[in-house]
Amino acid sequence: MNQNMLTIEPKYLFTIMNYMNKPIYITDKNGMILFVSDISCKLVGKKKEELIGKNVSQLEKEGIFKPSVAKIVLDKKQNVSVIQQVGEGTGVTTGHLILDENDEPKYAVTLGYDIPDFVGHSSQIRNEELESAFWFYLHELQKLKAKLVRTKEVPSFIGQSRVYEMLKETIEKVAGVETTVLITGETGVGKTLIAERIHHLSGRKDRPFIHLNCAAIPELLLESELFGYQKGAFTGANANGKNGLIKLAEKGTLFLDEIGEIPLYLQPKLLQFLQNKTYMPIGASQTVKADVRIIAATNCNLEDMVKEGKFRADLYYRLHILPIRIPPLRERKEDIFCLLHYDLEKFNFLHNHKRTFSTKVVEVLQNYYWPGNIRELENIIEQLVIMAKENEISIQDLPKRLLDSTFEQEVPISLNVGNSLHEVLESVEKRMITQAFHHHKSTRDAAKALGVTQSLFMRRLAKYAITKEEK
Structure with missing residues (x-):
């Protein structure tokens, strides 16, 4: 490879990939999407936050693309070229398997092409330096990340939202x-x-x-x-x-x-x-x-x-x-997935573990409110890496407050026999006041988040006898 390529900094890889103007997906070894190019989002009519962190198998079931080339690559453990339907269009997608230093699957990368474009340039796609550079920089990005972890120069300011x-x-x-x-x-x-x-x-x-x-x-x-x-x-x-x-x-x-x-x-x-x-x-x-x-x-x-x-x-x-x-994590939720995997890799290295997330754990962590933001996220990931019972971090390993928070978000309104509309509305109001009180540092911030005055918020706290100790 031309040595002049070494002057391009690996940290600009994602920007370079967007300029290639190709549908590109990068997933981890479990099929969870880590990166998606801008043009891919346009083709499927989805925002990045609707794709990143999702499993390709689930997106395949939803009909986002048929079939999932990344899934085929990971199942077969080999590179493939497949006719794929994406949205309402059809094209050729090539899938490539990236191996780690132990020759185990690490990532799957898929690139989409229009059929005429693919047929006319297929030999060049395999041989030109552009694609070689693409793979080179993908490997360099991972090497750079590992080096940063080892030297403790941790750039936690990461994301793609x-x-x-x-x-x-x-x-x-x-x-x-x-x-x-x-x-x-x-x-x-x-x-x-x-x-x-x-x-x-x-x-x-x-x-x-x-x-x-x-x-x-x-x-x-x-x-x-x-x-x-x-x-x-x-x-x-x-x-x-x-x-x-x-x-x-x-x-x-x-x-x-x-x-x-x-x-x-x-x-x-x-x-x-x-x-x-x-x-x-x-x-x-x-x-x-x-x-x-x-x-x-x-x-x-x-x-x-x-x-x-x-x-x-x-x-x-x-x-x-x-x-x-600086926006809180709940305002840049599509970055949570990047941070989760970055911190997982960092603490795996620091504590000599090989932990992975189960799909359900990723779902809970992405939907959690994160009142402590990046600092809380780092602390929880380190705790999970150290305390998890198995290499795959499961729901049972999560702190109770995360599970309680998820449960609160998922509990539907219960229309019990005999409950009037007024009683149901009061129940919902109490739940919202309680959550806002615990998630914000001050009553002023909590009231602002709910769109009410601080005095009204204080009256509701007194009405429902809500205290910081109440869970």
């Missing part, structure tokens, strides 16, 4: 400028990961990235931690003074996590630094200039905190120049 693509584009744009960034999102969505990504895509990537969790430092120590102090500044201070994190981040990036926890008395000093890039260490008599980019993050609603007098409006607007909202 439209929401994910838009977020990735935003990150790349803001990385190229020096303006302050404010990252918002629920607990566990990956705010630190996004901050690190912005830094590593910026011109400051070779300079320090300093992470300060404002909620983890006692209020009285936060100022000295951030700005530093001169020798003799206060009783108990280091005799030689101390450099603050701003000084340590010189020419680099300072990430202020949980920015909503910065006390009011300290906010004017931070505002001064953001406006003028100057600050004054404790005990100093003159300001110090600094070249540091600030990225801040919070899971709080800073606008509400401003209205409540808990956060300065001028600081909020100074931080809010380039806002980035």
Whole structure:
């Protein structure tokens, strides 16, 4: 193979495959769809989230395509070319088996062609470098992933949903400028990961990235931690003074996590630094200039905190120049399948296991609400890899709260004899109020999710005597 091909980065494989303008499916060894090209979605009239994570056998039964070429490849354990009906059209689909290092089935890849196109170019399809490059990069992608796991450089910021693509584009744009960034999102969505990504895509990537969790430092120590102090500044201070994190981040990036926890008395000093890039260490008599980019993050609603007098409006607007909202997992559900399998492979390697998911487990995990987002997902997958009784992770291995949540979602409305419409509606309302209360950090967020006012939500909590302990 031409060595110049090695200059293309494997991480762009999925983008390259979309540009090939061919119907392409990639499944795991069990027939679960991992990737589907854009044109494939158009041909079957489905969105990516309706296909990814589904088993090809099930889609075959639903008539999405007849027959399933991936299923034939995996059953026969060999490459095939088959006349296939997709939607209302017919074409030739070639199926290819990808083996692991032990020559065991790892993936099935199918490519679709129009019949005239296939007949006219079949010899070229087998021999041209384009297809060779395709397989080469597929293998390289897996090797790269394994390498990242081994070196613990885990890029958990992965996905292929439209929401994910838009977020990735935003990150790349803001990385190229020096303006302050404010990252918002629920607990566990990956705010630190996004901050690190912005830094590593910026011109400051070779300079320090300093992470300060404002909620983890006692209020009285936060100022000295951030700005530093001169020798003799206060009783108990280091005799030689101390450099603050701003000084340590010189020419680099300072990430202020949980920015909503910065006390009011300290906010004017931070505002001064953001406006003028100057600050004054404790005990100093003159300001110090600094070249540091600030990225801040919070899971709080800073606008509400401003209205409540808990956060300065001028600081909020100074931080809010380039806002980035990271959507929770429930808003990018088509990415859950990618994350599940990525984390499964990662923790299999770390704990020396060969776990797989049963189809039912994948279904439950994809439909789960994930209130703790990516962090919760990683923790649960690691727990399953360590604690599963067999190599195939089954429903019995799942934590009880996941099963309870799934059961709640699947339970239909029960019309018992003697129940009036009013009683049935109250039962449904109580269930929705309870679920929202447990799935959200605050009553304000829960009320917003249900589309009601916070005061109405609080009245319903009191009416039904719902507490955090209630399950």
